[in-house]
Amino acid sequence: MIGHRIPEATVNRLPVYLRALAEASSSSPTISSELLAEKAGVNAAQVRKDLSHLGSYGTRGVGYEVGYLMHQISRRLGVDNELRVAIVGAGNLGQALATYGGFASRGFQVVATFDSDPGKVGHRVGTTSVRPASTMPDVLLELKVDIGVVTTPASAAQSTADVLVAGGVSCILNFAPTTVVVPEYVALRQVDLGVELQILSFYRQSEVAPVAAGE
Amino acid sequence: MIGHRIPEATVNRLPVYLRALAEASSSSPTISSELLAEKAGVNAAQVRKDLSHLGSYGTRGVGYEVGYLMHQISRRLGVDNELRVAIVGAGNLGQALATYGGFASRGFQVVATFDSDPGKVGHRVGTTSVRPASTMPDVLLELKVDIGVVTTPASAAQSTADVLVAGGVSCILNFAPTTVVVPEYVALRQVDLGVELQILSFYRQSEVAPVAAGE
Protein backbone atom coordinates (compact mmCIF):
# COMPACT_ATOMS: atom_id res chain seq x y z
CA MET A 1 0.00 0.00 0.00
CA ILE A 2 2.22 2.80 -1.17
CA GLY A 3 2.84 5.11 -4.09
CA HIS A 4 -0.85 5.40 -4.85
CA ARG A 5 -3.28 8.26 -4.51
CA ILE A 6 -4.24 9.10 -0.91
CA PRO A 7 -8.04 9.29 -0.39
CA GLU A 8 -9.39 12.74 0.28
CA ALA A 9 -10.98 11.71 3.57
CA THR A 10 -7.56 10.55 4.75
CA VAL A 11 -5.84 13.79 3.70
CA ASN A 12 -8.36 15.71 5.77
CA ARG A 13 -7.41 13.72 8.87
CA LEU A 14 -3.62 13.78 8.50
CA PRO A 15 -3.25 17.30 9.97
CA VAL A 16 -5.34 16.21 12.93
CA TYR A 17 -3.03 13.27 13.55
CA LEU A 18 -0.09 15.64 13.30
CA ARG A 19 -1.62 17.84 15.98
CA ALA A 20 -2.37 14.87 18.23
CA LEU A 21 1.16 13.52 17.78
CA ALA A 22 2.65 16.88 18.73
CA GLU A 23 0.64 16.76 21.94
CA ALA A 24 1.64 13.18 22.62
CA SER A 25 5.34 13.60 21.83
CA SER A 26 6.20 14.70 25.35
CA SER A 27 4.66 11.61 26.99
CA SER A 28 6.17 8.69 25.12
CA PRO A 29 8.43 8.09 22.13
CA THR A 30 5.93 5.66 20.63
CA ILE A 31 2.14 5.61 20.30
CA SER A 32 -0.40 2.92 19.45
CA SER A 33 -3.12 3.38 16.84
CA GLU A 34 -5.62 3.11 19.65
CA LEU A 35 -4.19 6.01 21.67
CA LEU A 36 -3.68 8.16 18.58
CA ALA A 37 -7.27 7.44 17.56
CA GLU A 38 -8.53 8.55 20.94
CA LYS A 39 -6.57 11.79 20.82
CA ALA A 40 -7.72 12.52 17.28
CA GLY A 41 -11.34 11.55 17.95
CA VAL A 42 -11.59 8.70 15.45
CA ASN A 43 -11.61 4.89 15.29
CA ALA A 44 -8.34 2.94 15.68
CA ALA A 45 -8.85 0.92 12.50
CA GLN A 46 -9.25 4.19 10.68
CA VAL A 47 -5.91 5.45 11.97
CA ARG A 48 -4.16 2.28 10.80
CA LYS A 49 -5.83 2.37 7.40
CA ASP A 50 -5.02 6.06 6.96
CA LEU A 51 -1.39 5.63 7.95
CA SER A 52 -1.01 2.57 5.74
CA HIS A 53 -1.54 4.88 2.76
CA LEU A 54 1.71 6.63 3.62
CA GLY A 55 3.70 3.42 3.96
CA SER A 56 4.56 0.93 6.67
CA TYR A 57 5.88 3.13 9.41
CA GLY A 58 4.67 1.24 12.47
CA THR A 59 6.14 -1.68 14.40
CA ARG A 60 3.85 -4.62 15.20
CA GLY A 61 3.51 -5.20 18.91
CA VAL A 62 4.89 -1.72 19.65
CA GLY A 63 3.17 1.08 17.73
CA TYR A 64 4.41 4.11 15.82
CA GLU A 65 7.55 6.10 16.61
CA VAL A 66 6.05 9.57 17.22
CA GLY A 67 8.81 11.77 15.81
CA TYR A 68 9.34 9.67 12.73
CA LEU A 69 5.63 9.45 12.00
CA MET A 70 5.29 13.24 12.34
CA HIS A 71 8.11 13.64 9.85
CA GLN A 72 6.48 11.28 7.36
CA ILE A 73 3.07 12.95 7.62
CA SER A 74 4.57 16.44 7.28
CA ARG A 75 6.53 15.34 4.25
CA ARG A 76 3.47 13.86 2.58
CA LEU A 77 1.39 16.98 3.34
CA GLY A 78 4.13 19.17 1.90
CA VAL A 79 4.42 21.26 5.06
CA ASP A 80 8.03 20.28 5.76
CA ASN A 81 9.26 23.38 3.95
CA GLU A 82 8.26 26.87 5.03
CA LEU A 83 5.31 28.16 2.95
CA ARG A 84 4.71 31.87 2.40
CA VAL A 85 1.29 33.32 3.12
CA ALA A 86 -0.32 36.64 2.14
CA ILE A 87 -3.52 37.87 3.78
CA VAL A 88 -5.84 40.09 1.77
CA GLY A 89 -8.23 42.15 3.86
CA ALA A 90 -6.89 43.64 7.09
CA GLY A 91 -10.18 43.79 8.93
CA ASN A 92 -10.72 42.03 12.25
CA LEU A 93 -10.48 38.56 10.79
CA GLY A 94 -7.45 39.38 8.65
CA GLN A 95 -5.66 40.84 11.68
CA ALA A 96 -6.59 37.83 13.77
CA LEU A 97 -5.16 35.46 11.18
CA ALA A 98 -2.00 37.56 10.70
CA THR A 99 -1.22 37.29 14.39
CA TYR A 100 -2.50 33.73 14.82
CA GLY A 101 0.21 31.63 16.44
CA GLY A 102 -1.14 28.42 14.94
CA PHE A 103 0.23 29.34 11.52
CA ALA A 104 3.82 30.07 12.50
CA SER A 105 4.03 26.98 14.69
CA ARG A 106 3.09 24.83 11.70
CA GLY A 107 5.55 26.19 9.21
CA PHE A 108 3.51 28.97 7.61
CA GLN A 109 5.02 32.42 7.40
CA VAL A 110 2.79 35.47 6.91
CA VAL A 111 4.90 37.64 4.60
CA ALA A 112 2.37 40.30 3.54
CA THR A 113 -1.00 41.84 4.35
CA PHE A 114 -3.07 43.94 1.96
CA ASP A 115 -6.11 46.18 2.17
CA SER A 116 -7.84 48.51 -0.27
CA ASP A 117 -8.78 50.97 2.49
CA PRO A 118 -6.15 53.78 2.57
CA GLY A 119 -6.96 54.24 6.25
CA LYS A 120 -5.59 50.76 7.01
CA VAL A 121 -2.51 50.94 4.78
CA GLY A 122 0.75 51.29 6.67
CA HIS A 123 -0.81 49.99 9.88
CA ARG A 124 1.29 47.32 11.57
CA VAL A 125 -0.36 43.86 11.69
CA GLY A 126 1.64 41.02 13.18
CA THR A 127 5.11 41.19 11.65
CA THR A 128 4.00 42.99 8.47
CA SER A 129 2.65 46.42 7.67
CA VAL A 130 -0.48 46.63 5.55
CA ARG A 131 0.17 47.36 1.87
CA PRO A 132 -2.25 48.90 -0.65
CA ALA A 133 -4.25 46.24 -2.51
CA SER A 134 -3.13 47.83 -5.77
CA THR A 135 0.43 46.64 -5.13
CA MET A 136 -0.58 42.98 -4.98
CA PRO A 137 0.47 42.03 -8.54
CA ASP A 138 4.05 43.13 -7.96
CA VAL A 139 4.44 42.20 -4.31
CA LEU A 140 3.02 38.67 -4.67
CA LEU A 141 5.64 37.83 -7.29
CA GLU A 142 8.45 39.62 -5.50
CA LEU A 143 7.82 37.87 -2.18
CA LYS A 144 7.09 34.54 -3.91
CA VAL A 145 3.82 34.06 -2.07
CA ASP A 146 2.56 30.45 -2.06
CA ILE A 147 -0.79 30.80 -0.30
CA GLY A 148 -3.34 33.62 -0.43
CA VAL A 149 -5.89 34.05 2.36
CA VAL A 150 -9.01 36.04 1.40
CA THR A 151 -10.76 37.90 4.23
CA THR A 152 -12.34 40.62 2.09
CA PRO A 153 -16.08 41.29 1.88
CA ALA A 154 -17.93 38.83 -0.37
CA SER A 155 -18.21 41.44 -3.10
CA ALA A 156 -14.42 41.66 -3.50
CA ALA A 157 -13.63 37.95 -3.09
CA GLN A 158 -13.68 36.85 -6.74
CA SER A 159 -11.59 39.75 -8.02
CA THR A 160 -9.13 39.23 -5.16
CA ALA A 161 -8.86 35.55 -6.04
CA ASP A 162 -8.19 36.48 -9.66
CA VAL A 163 -5.35 38.80 -8.66
CA LEU A 164 -3.91 36.12 -6.39
CA VAL A 165 -3.97 33.58 -9.21
CA ALA A 166 -2.31 36.05 -11.59
CA GLY A 167 0.26 36.67 -8.86
CA GLY A 168 1.26 33.03 -8.94
CA VAL A 169 -0.14 31.66 -5.69
CA SER A 170 -0.84 27.94 -5.76
CA CYS A 171 -3.41 27.85 -2.94
CA ILE A 172 -6.26 30.06 -1.81
CA LEU A 173 -8.07 29.90 1.52
CA ASN A 174 -11.31 31.86 1.23
CA PHE A 175 -13.10 33.17 4.32
CA ALA A 176 -15.45 35.43 2.39
CA PRO A 177 -19.02 34.11 2.49
CA THR A 178 -19.27 33.46 -1.24
CA THR A 179 -18.16 30.80 -3.68
CA VAL A 180 -15.13 31.79 -5.75
CA VAL A 181 -13.94 30.09 -8.93
CA VAL A 182 -10.28 29.49 -9.73
CA PRO A 183 -8.37 27.52 -12.38
CA GLU A 184 -8.10 23.86 -11.50
CA TYR A 185 -4.35 24.01 -10.95
CA VAL A 186 -4.96 26.25 -7.92
CA ALA A 187 -5.97 24.52 -4.69
CA LEU A 188 -8.99 26.21 -3.12
CA ARG A 189 -10.65 25.84 0.24
CA GLN A 190 -13.63 27.77 1.52
CA VAL A 191 -14.32 28.33 5.20
CA ASP A 192 -17.53 30.14 6.04
CA LEU A 193 -17.93 30.80 9.74
CA GLY A 194 -21.66 31.43 9.38
CA VAL A 195 -22.04 28.06 7.68
CA GLU A 196 -20.32 26.37 10.60
CA LEU A 197 -22.84 27.80 13.06
CA GLN A 198 -25.76 26.84 10.84
CA ILE A 199 -24.58 23.23 10.68
CA LEU A 200 -24.30 23.22 14.47
CA SER A 201 -27.85 24.54 14.74
CA PHE A 202 -29.13 21.53 12.88
CA TYR A 203 -27.49 19.06 15.23
CA ARG A 204 -28.68 21.12 18.19
CA GLN A 205 -32.32 20.51 17.42
CA SER A 206 -31.90 16.94 16.23
CA GLU A 207 -30.19 16.22 19.58
CA VAL A 208 -27.62 14.03 17.92
CA ALA A 209 -23.86 14.26 18.19
CA PRO A 210 -22.03 15.35 15.02
CA VAL A 211 -19.10 15.84 13.36
CA ALA A 212 -15.84 17.69 13.07
CA ALA A 213 -15.20 20.38 10.50
CA GLY A 214 -12.32 20.40 8.13
CA GLU A 215 -11.25 17.15 9.67
CA MET B 1 -38.86 11.04 0.52
CA ILE B 2 -39.75 12.94 3.66
CA GLY B 3 -39.82 12.63 7.42
CA HIS B 4 -36.64 10.56 7.46
CA ARG B 5 -33.15 11.33 8.70
CA ILE B 6 -31.19 13.79 6.53
CA PRO B 7 -27.72 12.48 5.56
CA GLU B 8 -24.84 14.31 7.20
CA ALA B 9 -23.26 15.19 3.86
CA THR B 10 -26.50 16.87 2.86
CA VAL B 11 -26.74 18.85 6.11
CA ASN B 12 -23.25 20.20 5.48
CA ARG B 13 -24.34 21.56 2.10
CA LEU B 14 -27.68 23.08 3.10
CA PRO B 15 -26.11 26.28 4.50
CA VAL B 16 -24.18 26.67 1.27
CA TYR B 17 -27.39 26.43 -0.73
CA LEU B 18 -28.92 29.00 1.59
CA ARG B 19 -26.05 31.38 0.89
CA ALA B 20 -26.29 30.83 -2.87
CA LEU B 21 -30.06 31.36 -2.79
CA ALA B 22 -29.64 34.65 -0.91
CA GLU B 23 -27.29 35.82 -3.67
CA ALA B 24 -29.66 34.65 -6.39
CA SER B 25 -32.82 36.06 -4.85
CA SER B 26 -32.37 39.46 -6.45
CA SER B 27 -32.11 38.06 -10.00
CA SER B 28 -35.09 35.79 -10.36
CA PRO B 29 -37.95 34.48 -8.21
CA THR B 30 -37.18 30.90 -9.26
CA ILE B 31 -33.97 28.91 -9.75
CA SER B 32 -33.16 25.59 -11.43
CA SER B 33 -31.11 22.87 -9.78
CA GLU B 34 -28.50 23.46 -12.44
CA LEU B 35 -28.02 27.15 -11.65
CA LEU B 36 -28.12 26.56 -7.90
CA ALA B 37 -25.53 23.81 -8.33
CA GLU B 38 -23.25 26.14 -10.22
CA LYS B 39 -23.52 28.85 -7.56
CA ALA B 40 -22.91 26.36 -4.77
CA GLY B 41 -20.08 24.59 -6.57
CA VAL B 42 -21.63 21.13 -6.76
CA ASN B 43 -23.37 18.80 -9.22
CA ALA B 44 -27.01 19.44 -10.23
CA ALA B 45 -28.13 15.90 -9.43
CA GLN B 46 -26.68 16.39 -5.97
CA VAL B 47 -28.75 19.50 -5.43
CA ARG B 48 -31.93 17.69 -6.43
CA LYS B 49 -31.14 14.69 -4.25
CA ASP B 50 -30.27 16.92 -1.28
CA LEU B 51 -33.42 19.00 -1.62
CA SER B 52 -35.58 15.92 -2.04
CA HIS B 53 -34.67 15.01 1.56
CA LEU B 54 -36.53 18.12 2.71
CA GLY B 55 -39.63 17.38 0.67
CA SER B 56 -40.96 18.14 -2.80
CA TYR B 57 -40.56 21.89 -3.02
CA GLY B 58 -39.73 22.26 -6.72
CA THR B 59 -41.93 22.54 -9.79
CA ARG B 60 -41.09 20.35 -12.79
CA GLY B 61 -40.26 22.34 -15.85
CA VAL B 62 -39.79 25.49 -13.75
CA GLY B 63 -37.42 25.03 -10.82
CA TYR B 64 -37.54 26.06 -7.17
CA GLU B 65 -39.17 29.21 -5.79
CA VAL B 66 -36.20 30.95 -4.16
CA GLY B 67 -37.87 32.54 -1.15
CA TYR B 68 -39.93 29.50 -0.28
CA LEU B 69 -36.95 27.19 -0.59
CA MET B 70 -34.88 29.45 1.68
CA HIS B 71 -37.64 29.31 4.24
CA GLN B 72 -37.81 25.51 4.11
CA ILE B 73 -34.02 25.09 4.42
CA SER B 74 -33.83 27.58 7.31
CA ARG B 75 -36.63 25.82 9.08
CA ARG B 76 -34.97 22.43 8.72
CA LEU B 77 -31.60 23.78 9.89
CA GLY B 78 -33.25 25.33 12.92
CA VAL B 79 -31.92 28.81 12.13
CA ASP B 80 -35.33 30.39 11.70
CA ASN B 81 -35.34 31.53 15.31
CA GLU B 82 -32.66 33.80 16.74
CA LEU B 83 -29.91 31.80 18.50
CA ARG B 84 -27.79 33.29 21.29
CA VAL B 85 -24.01 33.03 21.10
CA ALA B 86 -21.29 33.55 23.71
CA ILE B 87 -17.63 33.90 22.74
CA VAL B 88 -14.99 32.75 25.22
CA GLY B 89 -11.56 34.25 24.66
CA ALA B 90 -11.40 37.90 23.61
CA GLY B 91 -8.10 37.71 21.74
CA ASN B 92 -7.80 38.68 18.11
CA LEU B 93 -9.89 35.80 16.86
CA GLY B 94 -12.56 36.23 19.53
CA GLN B 95 -12.85 39.92 18.69
CA ALA B 96 -13.00 39.17 14.99
CA LEU B 97 -15.84 36.73 15.53
CA ALA B 98 -17.72 39.06 17.89
CA THR B 99 -17.78 41.76 15.24
CA TYR B 100 -18.24 39.41 12.29
CA GLY B 101 -21.24 40.53 10.25
CA GLY B 102 -21.85 37.04 8.88
CA PHE B 103 -23.28 35.91 12.21
CA ALA B 104 -25.84 38.64 12.72
CA SER B 105 -27.03 38.44 9.11
CA ARG B 106 -27.80 34.75 9.59
CA GLY B 107 -29.79 34.99 12.77
CA PHE B 108 -27.07 34.57 15.37
CA GLN B 109 -26.82 37.12 18.16
CA VAL B 110 -23.59 37.52 20.13
CA VAL B 111 -24.87 38.20 23.65
CA ALA B 112 -21.66 37.86 25.69
CA THR B 113 -17.87 37.72 25.51
CA PHE B 114 -15.59 36.37 28.22
CA ASP B 115 -11.87 36.42 28.99
CA SER B 116 -9.80 35.32 31.95
CA ASP B 117 -7.32 38.18 31.47
CA PRO B 118 -8.30 41.07 33.83
CA GLY B 119 -6.64 43.42 31.34
CA LYS B 120 -9.27 42.57 28.75
CA VAL B 121 -12.30 42.58 31.04
CA GLY B 122 -14.59 45.57 30.55
CA HIS B 123 -13.21 46.26 27.11
CA ARG B 124 -15.92 46.82 24.50
CA VAL B 125 -16.04 44.14 21.76
CA GLY B 126 -18.78 44.43 19.19
CA THR B 127 -22.00 45.09 21.05
CA THR B 128 -20.87 43.48 24.32
CA SER B 129 -18.28 44.31 26.93
CA VAL B 130 -15.88 41.55 27.98
CA ARG B 131 -16.85 39.79 31.21
CA PRO B 132 -14.54 37.87 33.57
CA ALA B 133 -14.39 34.17 32.70
CA SER B 134 -15.27 33.41 36.32
CA THR B 135 -18.78 34.79 35.77
CA MET B 136 -19.56 32.31 32.99
CA PRO B 137 -21.60 29.83 35.08
CA ASP B 138 -24.08 32.52 36.13
CA VAL B 139 -24.12 34.62 32.98
CA LEU B 140 -24.60 31.68 30.59
CA LEU B 141 -27.76 30.65 32.39
CA GLU B 142 -29.01 34.18 32.88
CA LEU B 143 -28.62 35.11 29.21
CA LYS B 144 -29.86 31.69 28.05
CA VAL B 145 -26.88 31.14 25.77
CA ASP B 146 -27.46 28.48 23.08
CA ILE B 147 -24.05 28.32 21.42
CA GLY B 148 -20.57 28.68 22.92
CA VAL B 149 -17.61 29.63 20.73
CA VAL B 150 -14.19 28.70 22.14
CA THR B 151 -11.25 30.87 21.05
CA THR B 152 -9.06 30.28 24.09
CA PRO B 153 -5.55 28.79 23.94
CA ALA B 154 -5.52 25.01 23.53
CA SER B 155 -4.63 24.55 27.19
CA ALA B 156 -7.90 26.15 28.36
CA ALA B 157 -10.19 24.66 25.71
CA GLN B 158 -11.36 21.55 27.55
CA SER B 159 -12.11 23.31 30.83
CA THR B 160 -13.90 26.06 28.93
CA ALA B 161 -16.01 23.50 27.13
CA ASP B 162 -16.88 21.89 30.47
CA VAL B 163 -18.08 25.22 31.88
CA LEU B 164 -20.11 25.87 28.72
CA VAL B 165 -21.79 22.48 29.02
CA ALA B 166 -22.56 23.07 32.69
CA GLY B 167 -23.96 26.45 31.68
CA GLY B 168 -26.51 24.74 29.48
CA VAL B 169 -25.28 25.50 25.96
CA SER B 170 -26.39 22.97 23.37
CA CYS B 171 -23.66 23.64 20.79
CA ILE B 172 -19.94 24.36 20.92
CA LEU B 173 -17.80 25.66 18.09
CA ASN B 174 -14.15 25.12 18.99
CA PHE B 175 -11.38 27.12 17.32
CA ALA B 176 -8.68 26.03 19.77
CA PRO B 177 -6.18 23.69 18.11
CA THR B 178 -7.00 20.70 20.27
CA THR B 179 -9.67 18.02 20.44
CA VAL B 180 -12.25 18.60 23.16
CA VAL B 181 -14.69 16.03 24.53
CA VAL B 182 -18.30 16.84 25.40
CA PRO B 183 -21.39 14.81 26.35
CA GLU B 184 -23.13 13.41 23.32
CA TYR B 185 -26.19 15.60 23.75
CA VAL B 186 -24.03 18.63 22.97
CA ALA B 187 -23.31 19.35 19.31
CA LEU B 188 -19.62 19.98 18.73
CA ARG B 189 -17.68 21.25 15.76
CA GLN B 190 -13.97 21.86 15.59
CA VAL B 191 -12.37 24.34 13.21
CA ASP B 192 -8.59 24.47 13.18
CA LEU B 193 -7.24 27.18 10.92
CA GLY B 194 -3.78 25.58 10.85
CA VAL B 195 -5.34 22.31 9.71
CA GLU B 196 -7.05 24.11 6.84
CA LEU B 197 -3.73 25.42 5.56
CA GLN B 198 -2.08 22.03 5.89
CA ILE B 199 -4.79 20.39 3.82
CA LEU B 200 -4.31 23.06 1.17
CA SER B 201 -0.58 22.37 1.15
CA PHE B 202 -1.22 18.79 0.21
CA TYR B 203 -3.32 19.69 -2.81
CA ARG B 204 -0.77 22.32 -3.76
CA GLN B 205 1.94 19.78 -4.37
CA SER B 206 -0.31 17.11 -5.82
CA GLU B 207 -1.48 19.75 -8.34
CA VAL B 208 -5.04 18.54 -8.09
CA ALA B 209 -8.12 20.57 -7.42
CA PRO B 210 -9.80 19.92 -4.06
CA VAL B 211 -12.45 20.41 -1.93
CA ALA B 212 -14.46 22.75 0.20
CA ALA B 213 -14.27 22.87 3.96
CA GLY B 214 -17.24 22.63 6.25
CA GLU B 215 -19.27 22.26 3.15
Next chain:
DNA sequence: GCTTGTGAAATCTTTCACAGCA
Protein backbone atom coordinates in the same frame (compact mmCIF):
# COMPACT_ATOMS: atom_id res chain seq x y z
C1' DG C 1 -39.81 21.16 -23.99
C1' DC C 2 -37.88 21.75 -19.73
C1' DT C 3 -36.83 20.47 -15.03
C1' DT C 4 -37.83 17.82 -10.92
C1' DG C 5 -37.64 13.59 -8.12
C1' DT C 6 -35.75 9.10 -7.60
C1' DG C 7 -34.48 4.16 -8.30
C1' DA C 8 -30.25 1.88 -9.53
C1' DA C 9 -25.25 1.81 -10.43
C1' DA C 10 -20.89 3.39 -9.36
C1' DT C 11 -17.77 5.14 -6.19
C1' DC C 12 -15.88 6.30 -1.87
C1' DT C 13 -15.40 5.61 3.17
C1' DT C 14 -15.59 3.19 7.40
C1' DT C 15 -15.47 -0.74 10.13
C1' DC C 16 -14.56 -5.52 11.02
C1' DA C 17 -11.73 -9.28 11.84
C1' DC C 18 -7.68 -11.62 11.59
C1' DA C 19 -3.13 -13.04 9.53
C1' DG C 20 1.51 -11.65 10.19
C1' DC C 21 5.25 -10.04 12.66
C1' DA C 22 8.15 -7.91 16.58
Next chain:
DNA sequence: TGCTGTGAAAGATTTCACAAGC
Protein backbone atom coordinates in the same frame (compact mmCIF):
# COMPACT_ATOMS: atom_id res chain seq x y z
C1' DT D 1 1.44 -11.49 23.74
C1' DG D 2 0.38 -7.06 21.56
C1' DC D 3 -0.25 -4.25 17.85
C1' DT D 4 0.18 -3.30 12.88
C1' DG D 5 -1.38 -3.82 8.11
C1' DT D 6 -4.95 -5.19 5.09
C1' DG D 7 -8.45 -7.95 2.58
C1' DA D 8 -13.34 -8.20 2.77
C1' DA D 9 -17.95 -6.59 4.39
C1' DA D 10 -20.87 -2.97 5.46
C1' DG D 11 -22.36 1.54 4.95
C1' DA D 12 -22.59 6.23 3.02
C1' DT D 13 -22.33 9.32 -0.82
C1' DT D 14 -22.31 10.63 -5.50
C1' DT D 15 -23.61 10.20 -10.08
C1' DC D 16 -26.39 8.42 -13.80
C1' DA D 17 -30.37 8.17 -16.41
C1' DC D 18 -35.02 8.47 -17.05
C1' DA D 19 -40.03 8.44 -15.81
C1' DA D 20 -43.28 11.84 -14.21
C1' DG D 21 -45.32 16.26 -14.38
C1' DC D 22 -45.77 21.15 -15.31
